Amino acid sequence: MLEAQIHVTLKRSVLDPQGDTVRSGLATLGFQGVTDCRIGKFMVLHLAERDPVKARAQVDEMCRKLLANPVIEDYVFQICEVGE
Numbered sequence: 001m002l003e004a005q006i007h008v009t010l011k012r013s014v015l016d017p018q019g020d021t022v023r024s025g026l027a028t029l030g031f032q033g034v035t036d037c038r039i040g041k042f043m044v045l046h047l048a049e050r051d052p053v054k055a056r057a058q059v060d061e062m063c064r065k066l067l068a069n070p071v072i073e074d075y076v077f078q079i080c081e082v083g084e
Contacts, residue, residue: 002047004059006077008068009040043067046082055079 023037
């Protein structure tokens with residue numbers, strides 16, 4: 001079985017107030033070394049497709065059509081083999 005692990009984050013050009021709040025909160029707690037924080041989404045999909053090349057094309061299309069908003073978000077993913 002193949003698994004897709006997908007990370008979706010706001011583009012660098014888009015303000016991330018939630019990330020700024022987390023960075024500020026970490027500084028308040030004494031973690032001064034954090035200079036930036038971006039909040040995003042992480043998704044795991046189990047795929048029936050067995051061919052990694054076809055799976056990669058399908059997941060890319062899923063991201064472009066539904067899982068990410070290409071106007072304001074970037075995405076990266078990896079396809080992994082997992083036991084059933």
